Amino acid sequence: MNKALDERSFSQIMEDHTDYLLQIAFLYVKDWPAAEDIVQDVFISFYQKFDQFEERSSLKTYLSKITVNKCKDYLKSWRYRMQVLTNSFSVNSKKQRNRLVEQDEKVELADAVLQLPLKYREVIISYYFEELPILEVAIQLNLSDNTVKTRLRKARALLKEELKNNQWEVLLHE
Template sequence: MEQVELEKIIDAHGEHLLRMAFFYLRDREMAKDIVQDVFISFYTSSNYEERGTLRAYLTKLTVNRCKDYLRSWPFRNLLFTHDWVETIHTQQDSLILNEERMELAITILKLPMKYREIIIFYYYEEYKIREIAAFLGLSENTVKARMVKARKLLKEKLKSEDWEVLSSE
């Protein structure tokens, strides 16, 4: 087989085979490796006979290589490693969120009492504005005004940090 002929075959079928491999593997780089391996195998072997279409033959080779890879130890090891690494990241993320919650709590505790109590009652104890007003003997409008001021103060104090805990809650 000539080099020019192989290039035409790659141009004609490469994108289709790459999509097919990606559907099986869900990994673009591994799909590229499989398709490259299929073309090398096709180029070096003389097993192809003109019984059907070349596209069908190359597709069958690609599918078989993908299935072989999915049954292989490197793939299973990769899955195991990926799951393990995700678990580590999940634990690290949990630690980061806990640390951020602690820093947020410390920052809230540094607010003046009239703002701190509003934040604590509203966000931590989950009381409604009306209930907070009744507890503190204030009007609802005063509680709302203090809530706005408390949020503004917190925002200023926490401005320099990127807070994951605040983005998810």
């Protein structure tokens, strides 16, 4: 199949999906400039390999999957490990809040989610933020649905423990 992607269509795709992909990337990497770089790489990859998009899923799901994979690659990279090491020596790094989190009405919840280990954070992000059903989360993360359910249960327990002294009664009701 010979598909073409003109400049106007590509610009519209970028406009429609950039904010969403930036939020996903930031929730994974916890760094705004890195998230921007990742999303830029996602769009470059998509543009270069558009003809390989088989439309088995929605474009949003496809771009989300690319974003998640690029975030995981970034978290394994030397650049990320050096940044973490450098940030650990910075006294004021905690004071610098990302503009995405500053705008969020639930800063405490976002911080608690960001503190979760990656395997719990990614199921929380996929299930609650991306609003994917458990089966799609399992497919996206290459896990069984029971593993996703278990990780969601554990992530909720960790969040409950973290937020128990705050005003998050809605989350704490069982």
